Amino acid sequence: MTQAAREKLRAQFAKNQNGFLEWIARDHGLSTLEVIELLPEQTRTIFNAEKLPEVLEDLTEWGELFIIVQTGSIVAEIVSHMPSTSVGRGHYNFGGGHPFGGHLKEDACERIVFIERMRGERLSKSLQLFDHAGESILKVFVRRDAERELLQDQVQKYDALKARLEAAS
Numbered sequence: 001m002t003q004a005a006r007e008k009l010r011a012q013f014a015k016n017q018n019g020f021l022e023w024i025a026r027d028h029g030l031s032t033l034e035v036i037e038l039l040p041e042q043t044r045t046i047f048n049a050e051k052l053p054e055v056l057e058d059l060t061e062w063g064e065l066f067i068i069v070q071t072g073s074i075v076a077e078i079v080s081h082m083p084s085t086s087v088g089r090g091h092y093n094f095g096g097g098h099p100f101g102g103h104l105k106e107d108a109c110e111r112i113v114f115i116e117r118m119r120g121e122r123l124s125k126s127l128q129l130f131d132h133a134g135e136s137i138l139k140v141f142v143r144r145d146a147e148r149e150l151l152q153d154q155v156q157k158y159d160a161l162k163a164r165l166e167a168a169s
Contacts, residue, residue: 001028010038017043017117022070022136031134036113043117047165049109055127056085056092058161059140062154067100068139082140104129109137114162125150125158 009028017039025035036044059065059082067078080100085092091103111130116123129137142154 001030006038009035013039018119032136033111033113033130033134036115039115039117043115045114045162045166047112047114047169049112049129051112051165051168052092052109052129053085053087054165055112055161056082058157059127060084062157063151064143065154066141066143068141070136070139079143104137108132110134112165114158122148123150125155127158127161 005028009024021035022032024030025032028035037046062082064079064081067080067082069076069078078100080098083095083098083101085094085104087093087106090106092106093103094101108131109129110132111134113128113130115126115128118124125142126139128139131137142158143151145151
């Protein structure tokens with residue numbers, strides 16, 4: 001993608017950030033992370049993966065989360081608490097007893113991204129993990145209440161974690 005095309009997409013995002021970032025990436029021959037980097041600066045905060053253990057531990061205190069695991073063929077949506085992790089055999093192992101479980105390779109995550117953007121008329125807040133190719137590993141969204149408003153206790157935890165990571169950077 002040419003620099004002019006990137007700037008055109010950046011200008012489009014300055015007006016409207018709607019759309020599935022993965023689809024926009026595919027349509028423009030970019031990675032999803034490259035598309036996120038074109039979003040307005042105030043909508044995204046990017047950290048290196050060394051913060052991952054702190055992030056995973058913090059998420060265990062947020063309550064029930066909306067978790068998405070997406071590949072080219074499936075979007076799996078899970079409502080679950082984030083289980084505690086232990087490290088073994090080169091993986092973060094998500095503890096049992098929750099709908100969300102499994103294993104994440106220790107070296108798979110390259111970036112941790114906080115994204116706050118308008119989706120239609122509503123603000124969306126997510127924390128997303130990206131691999132070395134700039135593609136999504138895991139997305140964790142702040143949940144909404146019955147009126148479709150963001151849960152304020154999760155907003156506070158999201159904002160506090162982001163601020164802590166920024167202060168430590």
